Amino acid sequence: MTLRLDRILPICLILDLMWQLLALDDISINLNHSGPVIESHQYRLQCHIPNVVQATSVKWYKRQSLVYQETLSGNSKTPELTIVPNRTDDGVQYRCEAELNVGLRSSKHISIQVFYVSITTVNHTGPVIESHQYRLQCHIPNVVQATSVKWYKKQSLVYQESLDINKTPELTIVPNRTDDGAQYRCEAELNAGPFVPQRLKQLTSDLLSITVHFKPTINGTNLPTKVPVFRGYPLVLVCEAEGNPKPTVSWSQTNPAVNGGNLTITELISQNPVCTAINIVGSTSRNITVVPTEDYLPLIAGLVAVTVAIISVIFVFIFSIYYKTAKTGHYSLKDAKPSPQNGNIAQNGKDNPLHMKKLSQSDILAYP
Numbered sequence: 036m037t038l039r040l041d042r043i044l045p046i047c048l049i050l051d052l053m054w055q056l057l058a059l060d061d062i063s064i065n066l067n068h069s070g071p072v073i074e075s076h077q078y079r080l081q082c083h084i085p086n087v088v089q090a091t092s093v094k095w096y097k098r099q100s101l102v103y104q105e106t107l108s109g110n111s112k113t114p115e116l117t118i119v120p121n122r123t124d125d126g127v128q129y130r131c132e133a134e135l136n137v138g139l140r141s142s143k144h145i146s147i148q149v150f151y152v153s154i155t156t157v158n159h160t161g162p163v164i165e166s167h168q169y170r171l172q173c174h175i176p177n178v179v180q181a182t183s184v185k186w187y188k189k190q191s192l193v194y195q196e197s198l199d200i201n202k203t204p205e206l207t208i209v210p211n212r213t214d215d216g217a218q219y220r221c222e223a224e225l226n227a228g229p230f231v232p233q234r235l236k237q238l239t240s241d242l243l244s245i246t247v248h249f250k251p252t253i254n255g256t257n258l259p260t261k262v263p264v265f266r267g268y269p270l271v272l273v274c275e276a277e278g279n280p281k282p283t284v285s286w287s288q289t290n291p292a293v294n295g296g297n298l299t300i301t302e303l304i305s306q307n308p309v310c311t312a313i314n315i316v317g318s319t320s321r322n323i324t325v326v327p328t329e330d331y332l333p334l335i336a337g338l339v340a341v342t343v344a345i346i347s348v349i350f351v352f353i354f355s356i357y358y359k360t361a362k363t364g365h366y367s368l369k370d371a372k373p374s375p376q377n378g379n380i381a382q383n384g385k386d387n388p389l390h391m392k393k394l395s396q397s398d399i400l401a402y403p
């Protein structure tokens with residue numbers, strides 16, 4: 036019996052092909068980790084190609100798109116792809132595709148689940164308004180073993196709750212102006228199952244910053260409600276308001292109306308200007324009563340001058356009387372020595388014996 040090559044060759048080829056097809060089923064992809072991956076951590080995907088077939092290149096696909104491609108050298112090693120999944124990669128599918136000597140073959144898909152924690156405001160976007168109530172939610176997908184959730188504002192723990200797997204953890208907040216720019220975050224405490232290394236027991240969400248809008252308030256410190264204004268002396272009233280967004284300040288009930296916080300007041304202006312501060316949240320006004328006031332300074336100066344004049348006149352008058360009296364005393368010493376009582380009567384008839392006595396004594400000393 037002779038072996039006919041033309042009969043054996045096809046059989047060999049068929050056997051070889053069958054062998055290769057069996058082998059091709061073994062192209063597989065796996066992750067160097069089981070269970071959900073943790074966001075922002077590094078993992079490795081591996082593409083296993085049986086040694087019996089020769090691969091020339093390998094391509095990596097994420098969803099439908101090629102993410103990486105490499106040419107393989109002769110010595111067989113397991114092609115790898117390093118990935119750092121984030122939350123947008125949750126549920127994403129990877130596969131590898133190898134160019135073999137028998138053609139292109141692909142692995143099955145592997146889909147990855149990602150552990151992450153996210154914080155959101157319920158049914159609200161954009162700035163919050165002071166004194167209104169809002170709800171924050173902490174989403175912890177792919178976690179069936181979290182035990183508790185902690186809520187932080189800035190660096191401080193504001194609330195802590197144990198996790199009910201059927202409920203999304205929530206925090207109710209009523210922000211005020213001091214909370215503008217505050218950052219919230221939530222943190223899930225995972226029950227360290229087989230998937231979670233001890234050091235990754237806590238998963239923290241990103242930071243949620245809140246902008247707090249609030250109604251203007253007018254600072255009354257420099258703006259009393261009653262303002263005296265002296266005739267002829269203009270005054271500037273400064274109306275300052277605080278609010279977020281920054282309020283627009285204007286004066287009304289004046290003629291003309293004034294934009295801005297500075298109002299120059301003269302006695303001619305309306306006596307009840309109103310300062311209004313307004314922003315998208317609301318408005319606040321402050322009514323001012325202008326009290327026109329006479330400038331008493333010239334009057335007072337006049338009065339003082341007149342008083343001084345009168346006093347001077349009186350003084351001069353009194354002095355001249357005393358001067359005369361002193362002369363009289365001088366003469367009467369010559370004629371006759373009068374008793375002090377007589378002297379007093381003779382001098383001016385005033386009812387002040389002691390005073391007069393003193394004066395007459397000094398007269399005597401002055402004019403011996």
Ligand SMILES: *[C@@H]1O[C@H](CO)[C@@H](O)[C@H](O)[C@H]1NC(C)=O
Binds near residue numbers: 067068078
């Ligand atoms: C998986 O591979 C990554 C990247 O090389 C490595 O950092 C990580 O420790 C590996 N994980 C496991 C469970 O081996």
Ligand SMILES: *[C@@H]1O[C@H](CO)[C@@H](O)[C@H](O)[C@H]1NC(C)=O
Binds near residue numbers: 120121122123124
């Ligand atoms: C997530 O990763 C993809 C690439 O894998 C990147 O394009 C995207 O910006 C990342 N998203 C975030 C939120 O980091």
Ligand SMILES: *[C@@H]1O[C@H](CO)[C@@H](O)[C@H](O)[C@H]1NC(C)=O
Binds near residue numbers: 157
């Ligand atoms: C959020 O708004 C949607 C419709 O806009 C509503 O169906 C839903 O009940 C709201 N959710 C909460 C928690 O208020």
Ligand SMILES: *[C@@H]1O[C@H](CO)[C@@H](O)[C@H](O)[C@H]1NC(C)=O
Binds near residue numbers: 210211212213214
């Ligand atoms: C603002 O809220 C904080 C608590 O969130 C409170 O401690 C503070 O007193 C509040 N400030 C005002 C002005 O209401």
Ligand SMILES: *[C@@H]1O[C@H](CO)[C@@H](O)[C@H](O)[C@H]1NC(C)=O
Binds near residue numbers: 256277
């Ligand atoms: C009002 O203005 C005064 C002086 O400018 C300032 O000291 C004070 O802090 C202000 N008050 C408020 C509530 O802004």
Ligand SMILES: *[C@@H]1O[C@H](CO)[C@@H](O)[C@H](O)[C@H]1NC(C)=O
Binds near residue numbers: 273296
């Ligand atoms: C208003 O007056 C204040 C204080 O006198 C001054 O600092 C400010 O610049 C003035 N503002 C305007 C718009 O003139």
Ligand SMILES: *[C@@H]1O[C@H](CO)[C@@H](O)[C@H](O)[C@H]1NC(C)=O
Binds near residue numbers: 288321322
């Ligand atoms: C302030 O003035 C406005 C306009 O004149 C008036 O409508 C309002 O009642 C006044 N408010 C107060 C508190 O006096």
